[in-house]
Amino acid sequence: MKFSSSKKEQRFWAYLFLGFPLLLMSVFVFFPIAFAFVVSFYDWNLLIPDKPFVGLGNYFELFKDEVFVKAVKNTIVYTMGVVPVQTMLSLFLAFIMNQKIVGIAFFRTAFYIPAVTSSVVTSIIFVWIYSKPGLLNYILDTVGIDSNIDWLTNPSTVLPAIMVLNIWTTSGYFMVSFLAGLQSIPTTLYEAAKIDGANQWRLFKDITVPMVRPVTYFVVVMSLIGCFQVFDQIFIMSSGGPDNSSTTMSYYVYQNSFKYFRFGLGAASAVILALLIFTVTAIQKKYLPPDYY
Amino acid sequence: MRISYFIVLVTLCFSCSNEEKNMRFSSWQSSQTEEKIVRETLESFKKVYPEVAFDYQPIPGNYTEKIQLMLGTGKAPDLFWLKGSTSPAYMSFNVLYPLDSLISATPEFDVDDFFPLFKDAFKYNDTYYGFGKDFNAYVLFYNTEMFEEAGLTSPPTNWEELVTYATKLTKDTNGDGKTNQFGFVVEPTIDMLMPFAYQNGGELISDDNEIKIGEPAFIEAFDFYINLYRTGIATIPSNQGAGWNGDVFGRKQAAMIISGAWLIPYLKESFPDVKYKVAELPMGKYKATLAFSTAYVIPKTTKHLDDTWKMFSYLAGKKGMKEWTSSGIALPTRKSVALENGFYQDSIFSVFMKSVVYAKLYKIDLKERWFDESEAAMQAVFYKGKEPEEVLKKLAKKLEKYKLN
Amino acid sequence: MKQIKLQKILFLIVLGIMTMIYIGPFLFSLSISFSGDKNVFEWPISFLPDDATFANYRNVWNELPFGKWLFNSVLVTTIQTISNVFFAALAGFTFARLEFPGKNIIFTILLSSLMIPGIVLLVPKFIVLNELSLINSYGGLILPGLVSVTNIFLMRQFFSTIPKDLEQAALIDGCSYFRIFWEIFLPISKPALAAVAIYTFQGSWNEFLWPVIVTYTEDMYTLPLGMASLRHELLTDWPLLMAGTILISLPTLAIFIIFQRYFVQGVSSSGLKG
Numbered sequence: 001m002k003f004s005s006s007k008k009e010q011r012f013w014a015y016l017f018l019g020f021p022l023l024l025m026s027v028f029v030f031f032p033i034a035f036a037f038v039v040s041f042y043d044w045n046l047l048i049p050d051k052p053f054v055g056l057g058n059y060f061e062l063f064k065d066e067v068f069v070k071a072v073k074n075t076i077v078y079t080m081g082v083v084p085v086q087t088m089l090s091l092f093l094a095f096i097m098n099q100k101i102v103g104i105a106f107f108r109t110a111f112y113i114p115a116v117t118s119s120v121v122t123s124i125i126f127v128w129i130y131s132k133p134g135l136l137n138y139i140l141d142t143v144g145i146d147s148n149i150d151w152l153t154n155p156s157t158v159l160p161a162i163m164v165l166n167i168w169t170t171s172g173y174f175m176v177s178f179l180a181g182l183q184s185i186p187t188t189l190y191e192a193a194k195i196d197g198a199n200q201w202r203l204f205k206d207i208t209v210p211m212v213r214p215v216t217y218f219v220v221v222m223s224l225i226g227c228f229q230v231f232d233q234i235f236i237m238s239s240g241g242p243d244n245s246s247t248t249m250s251y252y253v254y255q256n257s258f259k260y261f262r263f264g265l266g267a268a269s270a271v272i273l274a275l276l277i278f279t280v281t282a283i284q285k286k287y288l289p290p291d292y293y
Numbered sequence: 294m295r296i297s298y299f300i301v302l303v304t305l306c307f308s309c310s311n312e313e314k315n316m317r318f319s320s321w322q323s324s325q326t327e328e329k330i331v332r333e334t335l336e337s338f339k340k341v342y343p344e345v346a347f348d349y350q351p352i353p354g355n356y357t358e359k360i361q362l363m364l365g366t367g368k369a370p371d372l373f374w375l376k377g378s379t380s381p382a383y384m385s386f387n388v389l390y391p392l393d394s395l396i397s398a399t400p401e402f403d404v405d406d407f408f409p410l411f412k413d414a415f416k417y418n419d420t421y422y423g424f425g426k427d428f429n430a431y432v433l434f435y436n437t438e439m440f441e442e443a444g445l446t447s448p449p450t451n452w453e454e455l456v457t458y459a460t461k462l463t464k465d466t467n468g469d470g471k472t473n474q475f476g477f478v479v480e481p482t483i484d485m486l487m488p489f490a491y492q493n494g495g496e497l498i499s500d501d502n503e504i505k506i507g508e509p510a511f512i513e514a515f516d517f518y519i520n521l522y523r524t525g526i527a528t529i530p531s532n533q534g535a536g537w538n539g540d541v542f543g544r545k546q547a548a549m550i551i552s553g554a555w556l557i558p559y560l561k562e563s564f565p566d567v568k569y570k571v572a573e574l575p576m577g578k579y580k581a582t583l584a585f586s587t588a589y590v591i592p593k594t595t596k597h598l599d600d601t602w603k604m605f606s607y608l609a610g611k612k613g614m615k616e617w618t619s620s621g622i623a624l625p626t627r628k629s630v631a632l633e634n635g636f637y638q639d640s641i642f643s644v645f646m647k648s649v650v651y652a653k654l655y656k657i658d659l660k661e662r663w664f665d666e667s668e669a670a671m672q673a674v675f676y677k678g679k680e681p682e683e684v685l686k687k688l689a690k691k692l693e694k695y696k697l698n
Numbered sequence: 699m700k701q702i703k704l705q706k707i708l709f710l711i712v713l714g715i716m717t718m719i720y721i722g723p724f725l726f727s728l729s730i731s732f733s734g735d736k737n738v739f740e741w742p743i744s745f746l747p748d749d750a751t752f753a754n755y756r757n758v759w760n761e762l763p764f765g766k767w768l769f770n771s772v773l774v775t776t777i778q779t780i781s782n783v784f785f786a787a788l789a790g791f792t793f794a795r796l797e798f799p800g801k802n803i804i805f806t807i808l809l810s811s812l813m814i815p816g817i818v819l820l821v822p823k824f825i826v827l828n829e830l831s832l833i834n835s836y837g838g839l840i841l842p843g844l845v846s847v848t849n850i851f852l853m854r855q856f857f858s859t860i861p862k863d864l865e866q867a868a869l870i871d872g873c874s875y876f877r878i879f880w881e882i883f884l885p886i887s888k889p890a891l892a893a894v895a896i897y898t899f900q901g902s903w904n905e906f907l908w909p910v911i912v913t914y915t916e917d918m919y920t921l922p923l924g925m926a927s928l929r930h931e932l933l934t935d936w937p938l939l940m941a942g943t944i945l946i947s948l949p950t951l952a953i954f955i956i957f958q959r960y961f962v963q964g965v966s967s968s969g970l971k972g
Contacts, residue, residue, distance in 0.1 A: 007797065009875075010796045010797050010798055010875070011796075011797075011798040011799065013792075013796060013874070013875035013876065014792050014796040014797075014798035014801070015798065017788045017789060017791070017792040017796075017875075017876075017879075018788075018789055018792050018804070020785065020845075021785045021788070021789045021845040021850065022804070024841070024842075024844055024845050025808070025811070025845060025847070027826060028819070028823055028826070028841065028842040029811050029814075029819065029847075030807070030811065031822070031826065032818075032819040032822035032823045032826060033811070033814055033818065033819065033822075035822035035825070035826070036818045036819065036821060036822045039821055039822060039825070046361075046362075046364075046365030046366070046828075047361070047364055047365050047386045047388055048386060048387075066691075067669075093716070096709075096712075096713065096716075099709075101713075105958075107713060107716075107717055109954075109955065109958065110717045110720050110721045111716070111717075111720050112954065113720065113721060113724065113951065113954075114720060114723075116900055116950045116951065116954045117724075117904075117947050117950060117951070118903070118904040118906070118921075118922045118943075118946055118947065118950070119904060119906055119922075120904075120906055120922035120923075120925055120926045120943070120946070121727075121922075121925075121943040121946055121947050122723075123926075124727075124925065124926075124929060124939060124940075124943050125723045125724070125726070125727045125940075125943065126723070127929070128726075128727075128730070128738070128936060128940075129723060129726075131531070131534045131739070132531060132532050132533070132534055133533065133534040133739035133741065134534065134739070135723075135726060135743060138741060138742070138743045141741075150531045150532060152531075153531045153672075153676055154676060155672075155676050155677050168719070168720070172720065225815060228815065229815050229816065229817050231817070231906075231907050232906045232907065235906075235910070235926070236926050236929060241668070241669070241672055242481075242669075242672035242673070242675070242676040242677070243669045243670070243672040243673040243676065243677055244669050245676075249817075250817050253817055253820060253821075254820070254907075254910075254911075255665070257820065257821050257824075258358055258361075258362065258824075258911055259357070259358050259361075259661070259665075260660070260661055260662050261361055261365060263821045263824075263825070266820070266821050267818075267821045267822070270815075270817050270818040270820065270821065271818060273815060273817060273818070274814060274815050274817075274818045277813075277815050278813065281813075319915075325761070350915050350916065350917070351916060352914065352915060352916060353916055353924075353927045353928065354926070354927025354928065354929075355910075355927065359914035359915075360914075362833070362834075362911075362914045363834075363914050365828075366828050366831075366833045366834075368833065368834065533739075534739040
């Protein structure tokens with residue numbers, strides 16, 4: 001810095017300004033991260049004063065637990081199902097929103113509403129929609145499809161049903177991200193391509209998609225992290241049932257920690273979830289980097 | 294700005310570490326009727342013991358988890374309800390206050406007045422930790438109008454009759470090609486299956502701690518139970534968009550259901566036009582049903598033992614229990630109260646009093662996770678079409694892990 | 699020409715269907731919340747209830763501890779929002795404008811903590827708060843959400859775009875850094891502050907997992923938790939449940955519609971630079 005308020009003075013203000021935020025972060029983020037690992041090596045039950053060290057015992061137990069294996073499987077299915085669809089749908093919505101239509105602000109608002117609404121609210125509404133005599137079956141029945149399914153207690157539909165809900169809620173949010181990306185594409189690019197005789201599809205494929213690549217990267221990362229940790233909808237809509245068909249890793253963490261009170265096992269499963277998220281985002285960064293083009 | 298901020302924070306921290314001044318009592322809230330009766334009973338308690346200052350803090354939703362959290366964080370209410378089914382786990386954790394000395398100091402509490410089934414229900418290692426506030430038992434509710442229509446005059450008394458009656462009562466009353474009146478309702482939960490298992494001579498876990506759920510007697514009962522559903526003469530609540538079987542019964546979508554006395558105030562309030570009668574459960578090889586009892590318990594951490602015991606001995610005592618059960622929401626665990634309230638004469642409640650003679654108590658000596666594992670197994674049969682034998686045998690193996698020491 | 703017209707009509711139809719999918723569920727929930735008939739499963743499902751009534755809204759207020767939950771939600775949300783805006787701006791300013799030993803390390807640590815999924819913190823955070831006797835208290839509800847790395851990052855990015863000469867005159871005049879921050883930087887960063895405020899508001903108003911864990915008595919519940927706790931109890935009273943959910947959604951919806959512009963800005967700036 002050219003202007004010399006002294007280094008000392010800057011240091012004083014910097015530490016003063018950062019003091020409180022860093023204190024909070026240390027107590028509620030940095031320390032807990034380290035502590036999570038520690039807890040995962042103990043058989044830690046809040047109701048029992050004796051907390052024996054069990055080494056990797058919790059981790060071994062996890063992989064022997066059928067429910068945990070199911071939870072891992074469900075979480076992966078959930079994420080791999082939601083992320084691509086959500087990303088493509090958001091891009092599609094953003095593409096529509098980028099057209100010049102009267103009243104576009106209204107439509108943008110409409111698509112965004114689910115994203116700002118509490119997950120509790122959307123989950124409760126969808127419990128009604130998905131129930132056997134609910135709206136979804138009613139609509140299917142009206143158009144002549146006889147679907148006599150209770151979507152949330154049917155083991156093969158419960159997870160997809162919640163996945164659809166998630167896609168529905170968050171696609172509006174990511175739409176706005178894409179929209180910002182789209183708007184920053186210089187219109188001259190399109191005009192030049194049009195002169196060369198490219199049609200709408202070519203424009204989309206050859207200009208739009210590559211140009212929004214950084215946004216896509218961001219959307220995929222956020223979406224991955226969110227999906228891997230899905231909890232609210234499971235908690236409210238299915239409680240992981242039927243027969244653990246919709247138990248996800250987050251729900252498993254919650255159940256073991258706060259229902260069976262096995263904090264050590266809960267912490268261990270959370271650590272595994274974190275590792276899973278790291279691995280997947282690392283793979284994504286390696287094979288689908290934000291600045292490929 | 295920053296200063297005001299810290300002031301807020303500091304006050305927050307102070308306000309939360311305040312010691313609780315009053316004795317606290319918590320219960321769950323399964324219905325507004327129930328909450329009203331709890332509050333009324335507490336009002337009477339106040340009249341008898343005006344010197345006891347207390348707060349009533351009901352806990353809606355996820356009761357077991359919340360109570361556990363409170364126990365774990367040393368902030369449990371001084372008196373609370375404990376579900377009988379999971380009580381052994383809690384008693385084994387050594388978090389509850391042993392009551393023996395209090396009982397011997399309070400002769401009018403009269404432990405021997407409790408029915409044999411409930412007297413030792415919350416005893417662990419020869420120590421009393423709680424007493425049943427009331428009991429409930431599964432009995433058969435049947436819709437008399439539907440019975441008349443089908444030409445049936447009396448309720449089914451055994452499994453064969455249950456099937457034939459249910460078949461007669463299953464109808465498509467509006468002619469749209471879909472059944473809209475079912476003979477019976479089954480629920481994919483373990484406690485509704487258990488009476489059938491007992492009737493067939495099976496049990497979940499034996500007195501000497503052996504898991505019996507994978508044995509033929511239990512499997513046969515489950516086969517019978519699931520076939521009621523698979524043959525279409527019984528429905529499940531979620532198929533009707535209902536929360537529980539009482540809802541299905543109230544909406545006149547089913548002619549018979551198994552339920553406890555909690556159904557009575559619910560029907561009165563939400564579906565007053567349903568005409569029904571109550572009967573003992575149809576028997577299998579044996580007469581059997583499941584009885585539920587919820588205990589009052591005191592956590593070890595209580596700082597208001599005197600006041601708490603006053604409330605405990607009032608609510609679980611003769612007077613409090615008499616008032617609590619006179620509403621008919623549940624039945625007394627004390628013989629004297631049952632007599633005084635006239636439960637043996639009442640056409641509905643006498644059925645419960647008859648049932649309690651042969652009922653088995655719903656109290657499972659396993660760690661809490663047994664319940665979720667069992668529910669998952671039930672769901673596997675109901676929603677995945679698996680066979681009871683396979684599922685129960687697997688479950689039996691899993692439950693071995695959840696034995697209490 | 700005709701083809702273009704056809705294309706346009708088709709486009710509008712798609713748009714219409716999509717819109718219905720996105721807001722239809724809310725409209726139905728609104729309709730149910732006014733229904734006087736408790737059995738919402740009678741087919742045909744009609745969009746307009748035959749016997750519309752406000753009774754459900756009255757009952758939400760009278761029969762449930764809705765007032766208390768509302769108070770808790772408003773308290774938690776207000777404190778967290780103010781705190782996040784203030785500290786994110788302060789910390790963002792520090793990282794963007796001040797030089798001090800350890801700056802890069804601290805910033806890198808902060809950023810990498812973004813990679814840690816929140817679920818990992820669940821158990822340890824609970825144990826920490828339990829040690830501080832803050833379980834089931836406002837402190838426990840509020841403290842963990844007072845600052846967020848995302849917001850600090852957002853503000854830092856914003857301040858980095860402001861030309862350096864802005865504060866130099868003030869420095870010559872001998873102003874303290876706090877005055878520079880307070881009197882020069884804050885006033886010009888309203889859009890960014892608004893974005894942080896709106897995001898925090900929305901996140902903290904809708905937060906579910908943390909209140910589930912940290913509260914156990916009804917009087918400490920926030921609105922989402924309160925409504926979710928009634929989900930099983932009120933399964934037979936859908937109109938009441940729906941009336942409650944509509945009421946919870948109103949504040950976020952109102953704020954979103956009023957401040958739409960900042961929402962979009964916030965998403966785009968965090969999106970492009972994240």
